[in-house]
Amino acid sequence: MAPNASDDRTPTAPAGEPGPARRRAARYVVPVTVMGVAAATIGLVPAIASSGDPDLPEITAAQLIEKIAKSDVEQLSGTVKVTTDLGLPDLGGLESGLASGALGQGGDGSSADPSAKLTELASGTHTLRVAVDGPDRQKVSVLDGSDEYSLIHNGKDVWGYDSKSDQVFHGTVDEEAGEDGGKHRPPATPKDFAEEALKAVDDTTSVTVDGTAQVAGRDAYKLVVKPRQSGSTVGAISIAVDHETGMPLKFTLTPASGGAAVVDVGFTKVGFDRPAASTFDFTPPEGAEVTEEGDLEKEAERHAGKDSGKDAGRPGKAPESEGGPAGGLDGMKVLGEGWNSVATFDTGGPGLPADGTGSTGSDLDGFLGSLGDRVKGEFGTGTVFSTRLINALITEDGTVYVGAVTKDALVKAAEGAK
Structure with a gap:
């Protein structure tokens, strides 16, 4: 393994070091996003090759962060393995009911609604198949044995399809919301997680390069971010950065208490060719139940009105x-x-x-x-x-x-x- 320079400095780097790169990374808008993972609670089992660490040129932490900021990958396809260990108590399925109630669905919503379906990724291990072609076309499929849930963003349209229940969700992206797609913005790839973590880089943070690794068959540097402060539950964040493209391939968050990673997200297989246009085509299967987003919003408002009436008499x-x-x-x-x-x-x-x-x-x-x-x-x-x-x-x-x-x-x- 080539010597990789560690840089334990904070953003106020000495002359000659690209200190502002960290601030640029914090502001950088990611053009590549994938639908299908919920709020920073997904993960990936380790995918480091056993054949030895790759021999890569020396790089500092500041240079590696700048490399992430300059990454311009807009097309990819691959497989992500997701494992989450938040240490939540077993509620015997109650959490699904609570999530449904919190969404205002009263248990009557579509099983293909992404806002409800993707809460299932908050625990356990899951396999996802992803494809991205710029900011207007993304697809993620959550595989569960012979069953599959797919979430597809193609232009204005957002489709969710649950093969187990044969239910379909259809919504639209608010074009005035820009690339984020309003409330339908696809939550995250490892790059999204990485850039959120880099926003925390300041004088309270240690940032180093900790050697190299191979992730999803690709050579990568390992960037490690740690809190300097006591009292945080975050032990360390490790980001595997693709040597060629600068795109984060794997993100791992370990708790200060030790043990397994809480969040660990990344690719087990990835390629950067443009996916076929047909990948993002979707037509509801014959006989499938289709629910429009507007119908769910009306149902949520109806239940909210009922709940408001009940609460009015509470002290x-x-x-x-x-x-x-x-x-x-x-x-x-x-x-x-x-x-x-x-x-x-x-x-x-x-x-x-x-x-x-x-x-x-x-x-x-x-x-x-x-x-x-x-x-x-x-x-x-x-x-x-x-x-x-x-x-x-x-x-x-x-x-x-x-x-x-x-x-x-x-x-x-x-x-x-x-």
């Missing part, structure tokens, strides 16, 4: 016009800096009492309360819900504090906010 439940959930999220604030940042907002309603009984004494509220740890502080009382990466504190008055920080750091941040 302490503020009407939306007086600062309900939407208003509370709009008022979100960030406490602290760097890797120890904590987001806080007011839900506009009662929280989860620390006695675990729930605001209405319901079995569900009591069950949820039992999953967390009860805490007290300057903020009053509350419950901390923990995963291997994210901790969230819900106080009795309905204030939420959430961040990739330890339980102690989260409670300290909440106390400092009062």
Whole structure:
């Protein structure tokens, strides 16, 4: 393996080093995105070849970040293997029902709706087949034995097809939203994850090049990003960067507590030829049930109206016009800096009492309360819900504090906010 220079410096690099590259990487708009993975909770099992590490030219961390920023790959196809280990409790299928309710579907939505279907990627191991041809055409298929779920973006149209239920979802991209495609923006490739991580690079961050590897049959450098601060649940982020194209091929996030990776996403097979145009063609199969996006939105509004009527009689439940959930999220604030940042907002309603009984004494509220740890502080009382990466504190008055920080750091941040 060739010697690869480590660069443990932060963005204020000395003269001669491309320090601004990190800032450019943080602003860089990725032209290549793939539909089908949910919010930073997907992963890939290791795909490092056993034949030895490739011998590549020496490169600094600043130069490697600049290489990522300059990557202009717009066509690709390949296979991604996804594994997630957030350490979530087994809710016996309850999480699917909660996700459906949170989406306002009341359990009546289409199984092909991507906003609901892709929550299944939040745990376990999955195989995805992906294809990309610029910002207007992407396809991802989630393979599950003989069953398959496909999400296709082709021009204005977005199609979701669940072969198991023979249901189809159809939506459209808001052209005024630009390349992001509005709410239908495909969430992520390893490159998207990498650039989100690089936004955190500042004086609180260590960045080094840790040798080379082979990923999906391609030679790559390994960029390692670590918090300098104590209190973060992030141990390290490793990004395998393709030597030839500069495109991240693999992204791995390991927790400070050790053990298996929490998030590890990348390719097991990848090629950069333009996929055939027919790859992105879709016609609903004969007899399939087709649900239009507008129909789902109307159904969500109908259920939201019912829920609003129920909440009106609850003690302490503020009407939306007086600062309900939407208003509370709009008022979100960030406490602290760097890797120890904590987001806080007011839900506009009662929280989860620390006695675990729930605001209405319901079995569900009591069950949820039992999953967390009860805490007290300057903020009053509350419950901390923990995963291997994210901790969230819900106080009795309905204030939420959430961040990739330890339980102690989260409670300290909440106390400092009062």
